[in-house]
Amino acid sequence: MRRALGLLLLTASVGIASGCGAQGRSAEPLGTSTLERTVVDADGDGRLERGPGEPLRVRSRPDGPPSRTGPPPESEAPVTFVQLTDLHIRDEESPARVPFLDRLGEPFGSTFRPHEALSHQVATAAVHSVNRLAPQAVVVTGDFLDSAQANELDGALAIFDGGRVRPDSGATGYDGVQEARNPDPLYYRPDTDAPRRPGLVERAQEPFESPGLQAPWLPVLGNHDVLVQGEVAPTLQLAEAARGRRTIESLAPGTEAPDADADSSEAVRALLDGRVATRDRRVPADRRRRHVSPAELARRLGRPLRDGRLDYAADIGRRVRALVLDTARRDGGSRGVVSPRQVAWLKREVRRSTGRWTVVFSHH
Template sequence: MADISRRNFIGLVGLGAAGAVGVGAFGRAPWGTWYAAAEPLPAHIAGTTLEAVATPIGTSGYRPLTAGPGWPTVVRGELTEPRAGREDRRTALASLVQLTDLHVLDAQSPMRFEYLHQFTGSAFRPHETLTTQGLVSLVSRINSLGRGPYTRRAFDAVVTTGDNTDNKEHAELGWFLTALNGGTFVPNTGAADRYEGVQNSGSELYWNPESPIPDRYKRAGFPEMPGLLGAALRPVTSPGLHTPWYCVFGNHDDSVEGTVPSGIGVLEAMYTGSVKIESPDSAQARAIGSAASSDPAALPAVLAAVTTPPRIVTPDPARAPFTPRQFIAAHLDPANTGPGPVGHGFAPDAGDTGIGYYSFEIAPGVVGISLDSTNRAGFVDGSLGQAQFRWLERTLVAGSSRYHDTDGRLVTEPRDDTWFLLFSHHTSGTMDNVTPDPENPGEPRYRGAQLIDLLHRFPNVLAWINGHTHDNRITPHTGPTPAQGFWEINTASHVDFPQHARIVEVVDNADGTLSLLTTLIESDSPYDVRPGDFTQQGLASLYRELSFNDIHADPTRLGAATDHNVELLLPSPRA
């Protein structure tokens, strides 16, 4: 590790991601030392973004993808300075994979608001019939890797941090569970012999892949693909994960379309009914969007006022929405145990209590804490209820041995045998929804900033790992003392490009520091899409390519080099 001047550092930062590649890594220590550090690649990079990254060909129009150069490892020392020779001293403590925002999706459900994509891009995606093929390809990638690239420690756990389903349907939940546990399923609802969704509606609002209609996607360069929709509904076979996996709630696992609270009777009936609104006029669509985001109680009346004739589709009871208790009960069903554990983290009685948070051992000495940051009142963002917040505090205290007061605040010392990693769906910046929970209307709710304050009390909290924003972003949270800092690791979704998952390896550097070595991975489908290849693997490749070309794709979700493959340093309070 070589120190460099402030002037040279600023010059490197000016190069952006390219500069990061050139110097290997850069950062700033909390005491003001600027540094650059070159981190050698591990010996085992195959199948990760250290080896290759999905990269577009060309500069405009509809662009195919190819294998581009891999990303380097960036060393980040905002919380403590990296020390030379640590690579040779490391001891692996844990190795895990984070999945997030899978959005397994029933693209034919009547209870969807695809027409709102003209205002909110995520309401419709041109690749949404292919979420299951994409997920199974990601499962195969995790299995083929099997262990972290740096430590070669076998994966101890896979944790999926919410939005496992897109619209809280029993059908989606079944596909999600089978994809992770293994088996064959048919990603189709309604008619058994045909597709009945917006992508053969003839509306210019959507990509109609099997029609020459000049819809807004074809005007952006999207091709015609006869036979695609039928192929998307064929049986899908998953090998299932080979690693025990744990589940976390997301807002799409709890609310209608991730926004509207449950319990609105008309909407619940629409799931299993035959009436599908596909293309209301712009004014009606805007009114629906406004009600969904700010006044859900008004939504039934607004929908009833739509004058555009609906589409009549085949009803299907498999589309019925599940409750949080039913979501948990499905995980506890022995038929869904897969590689384990039974319940995938949820307590044996959680199907009755509805409690969606828990702690679990990732590896000896490394404890995971899974939070339920959703709010049963609905809406996109989250918070924690008081009961959960106090449970979290008690759990962290149980992993600590001594207590002292610093500036009027209780601070703990870590026990010699416990490090904590937290998992939630929402990020610290998206936990401001303190609308009263209808199940516990008098219970106070806690924001992200309050959770950060709590975590700063516990030096053995290493990281808070989350999703929700569909972005790659890693943030240091500096504490009152160096030992009280922790990292917030936010990973992009697997529905919007770049479709990443993240490996996290926890290591003790035996020099008074710890490192979190995080490496992004993509699914194992080929980057290139062969015309007419509608095999399961070919559809997974198409899933990635379509997501990149989505007219609503946001390139900032990719993040910077400092959010990709990174070594995150922390001081060890045990030193």
């Protein structure tokens, strides 16, 4: 993960400087794409650099080789849409997190990410890039939140719809595992570790403006949008943990760590609801960290639930119909699920889409 960090920090710092109105800093224009430049490891040293852009490759058949390069004539393209996925807009300061499990490897390898304080800025940089493409629609295919929290949803909607984005939570300023004073070398600490970016996590908490997506956007639910850490169904105990003042720093001495064959959902649940001995510290509380239900998610996204799932059909232009399938489990676990009722609905909608290209979107 750290090998990609240098370029990611550049992208995010552009968003921080531009969004927070920093003066006297040179910032590259937002909104580039792989048509203009790519990310490569040119010399094989494990550090990522910028590479040349890649042209569009036109295929006359989905399973065939490219027939030519360059954008197709407008008459040949049935639709132009953009897919954004797994943005994981997160409250990295939330106590309802278990980043220390990352040192155990899989299945806990996603409990900490070195760039996690920058999720709001990176997502907003993506919005700038998408707007330059002027698509007819944007499909956000799940995990736009990280831990089903209300303040994460507030941030996502401000980014996608446009408005004031407030990444910070708890007390003003950063309070988390990437502080310079944290002695644990597991975590990337921008003030002290390479690549050094002093003050980065503090600046990442500052509010800024997002232009919002200029095209309509279609939400798709993923496991992180409805489950705590994408693994555990919300409970009263977990809600208290998220809104409270206790955060877990590590397992208590003598406590056996879960192994690679452990049920990751059960391991996370046991830690957060206090069934495992841990070493804790106090952090600022924030009631905005409450968990949102699928019903509230659907209401705020402006899409009604169908049999408790966010399944719906939407037209993209005049020639394409999108079918959105909600595959996120409600009982816990990161794997997807599709019910027989959803399959029946999908078949009916495909039959109704006669004369249109039909694209099915789901997170899993």
